[in-house]
Amino acid sequence: xxxxxxxxxxxAYAPMFLQGAWTTLILTxxxxxxxxxxxTLCAVAxxxxxxxxRLLVGGYVEVIRNTPLLIQAYFLIFGLxxxxxxxxxxxxxxxxxxxxxxxxxxxxxxxxxxSIKRGQIEAAECLGLSRAQIFLHVVLRPAMERVYPSLVSxxxxxxxxxxxxxxxxxxxxxxxxxxxxxxxxxNFEVFIVLGVIYLAMTLVLRGVFWALGQLIFPRRRRLGTxx
Amino acid sequence: MQPQFLLSLLDGVxxxxxxxxxxxxxxxxAGFVVAxxxxxxxxxxxxxxxAYIQVFQGIPLLVQMGLAYFGPILLGFESVPPLAAAALxxxxxxxxxxxxxWYGCLISVAKPQWEAAECLGLTRWQRMxxxxxxxxxxxxTPPTVGFLVIIVKNTSVSSLVVGYQELTYNAKVINNATxxxxxxxxxxxxFYFLICYPLSVQSRALERKFNVxxx
Numbered sequence: 269x270x271x272x273x274x275x276x277x278x279x280a281y282a283p284m285f286l287q288g289a290w291t292t293l294i295l296t297x298x299x300x301x302x303x304x305x306x307x308t309l310c311a312v313a314x315x316x317x318x319x320x321x322r323l324l325v326g327g328y329v330e331v332i333r334n335t336p337l338l339i340q341a342y343f344l345i346f347g348l349x350x351x352x353x354x355x356x357x358x359x360x361x362x363x364x365x366x367x368x369x370x371x372x373x374x375x376x377x378x379x380x381x382x383s384i385k386r387g388q389i390e391a392a393e394c395l396g397l398s399r400a401q402i403f404l405h406v407v408l409r410p411a412m413e414r415v416y417p418s419l420v421s422x423x424x425x426x427x428x429x430x431x432x433x434x435x436x437x438x439x440x441x442x443x444x445x446x447x448x449x450x451x452x453x454x455n456f457e458v459f460i461v462l463g464v465i466y467l468a469m470t471l472v473l474r475g476v477f478w479a480l481g482q483l484i485f486p487r488r489r490r491l492g493t494x495x
Numbered sequence: 496m497q498p499q500f501l502l503s504l505l506d507g508v509x510x511x512x513x514x515x516x517x518x519x520x521x522x523x524x525a526g527f528v529v530a531x532x533x534x535x536x537x538x539x540x541x542x543x544x545x546a547y548i549q550v551f552q553g554i555p556l557l558v559q560m561g562l563a564y565f566g567p568i569l570l571g572f573e574s575v576p577p578l579a580a581a582a583l584x585x586x587x588x589x590x591x592x593x594x595x596x597w598y599g600c601l602i603s604v605a606k607p608q609w610e611a612a613e614c615l616g617l618t619r620w621q622r623m624x625x626x627x628x629x630x631x632x633x634x635x636t637p638p639t640v641g642f643l644v645i646i647v648k649n650t651s652v653s654s655l656v657v658g659y660q661e662l663t664y665n666a667k668v669i670n671n672a673t674x675x676x677x678x679x680x681x682x683x684x685x686f687y688f689l690i691c692y693p694l695s696v697q698s699r700a701l702e703r704k705f706n707v708x709x710x
Binding site for chain 2: 271334335336337338340342343347349350428431434435455456458459460467470471
């Protein structure tokens with residue numbers, strides 16, 4: 269028996285798919301923004317902070333990097349709900365994503381900061397730059413530029429990984445598709461449509477990050493070479 | 496806490512390990528083929544490998560799970576056992592990443608080594624098995640062990656679409672009955688940590704060991 273594909277009935281739900289894709293992008297945007305800030309702070313703490321802080325951040329990074337996102341989300345969201353903390357599901361999901369991506373960002377940014385040569389910092393000191401200036405212009409920005417490709421991969425993976433958060437009930441792209449499946453019974457077609465949308469989102473996200481990189485790293489824009 | 500819940504979690508650990516091992520074996524074999532195709536001198540073959548890697552790295556594992564679960568039914572299978580569907584999807588997923596990682600390791604073997612092997616009149620097969628692979632494998636070991644962690648973590652989603660029973664699924668079922676999320680998801684997290692942390696440590700140690708020359 270030949271299977272007859274029926275994309276018509278699935279594509280009738282295009283507005284729902286778009287709504288879900290939009291939610292996925294919103295989640296990814298906030299998680300990326302907050303996760304980058306958290307990860308950078310942790311990386312700074314881990315490279316230059318006092319011993320107790322370094323141990324604390326190290327523990328956070330190891331625990332999060334060695335457990336799955338889904339378990340973290342269940343732990344946080346169901347856990348907080350069980351002790352009576354009420355919050356919108358979107359907020360809970362973003363918190364789980366930030367906690368998760370923050371640890372990966374910490375490791376990547378730490379590698380970047382550690383790659384800055386001691387001589388660079390000494391040269392900046394000799395030029396009379398203040399500590400804040402040195403940190404921002406000599407350490408942080410070149411470090412970020414160096415690890416930028418790894419950061420982009422992390423955040424694209426985060427966008428793809430957010431699909432598992434449909435399991436805690438957030439209506440992002442994958443969650444929406446569950447509803448379409450239960451209405452149309454066209455599971456395989458739904459998954460093909462999902463795959464195409466996610467692939468397109470991956471490409472768009474990579475393009476956006478590339479443009480952002482051109483914008484915030486003028487050196488790369490002018491010379492076109494890696495640091 | 497009742498003992499049967501702990502047993503159920505341990506049963507989940509077993510499910511997680513079985514799926515991880517299957518994924519590593521099948522995904523590793525497929526990934527090796529992908530890596531070899533990626534360095535093929537034939538443009539069409541290497542292009543196919545690039546496309547394969549880009550597509551399967553660009554869609555979430557959950558979607559691949561769905562395709563692996565519902566796809567075979569269209570081909571005439573009655574139904575697909577959850578383990579088979581989960582292992583198929585995870586293997587495809589792993590092969591895309593391992594193919595990319597191993598491709599990087601293959602081309603990082605110094606170019607003169609390839610050329611010298613050619614000059615000595617070795618066949619392509621000899622050059623690959625005697626010269627390039629032994630060196631590439633040394634380079635590939637740390638990232639491969641590191642990727643094992645990602646495989647173990649990603650098995651956690653295999654209950655969502657295909658219904659394979661592993662650690663996360665069992666923890667969820669227990670939580671649905673007991674409403675003690677901190678305890679049971681915490682325990683599940685500890686079990687994952689106990690599997691993954693030694694691998695992470697091992698991966699870093701290997702990396703240090705092999706980088707002696709450039710330290």
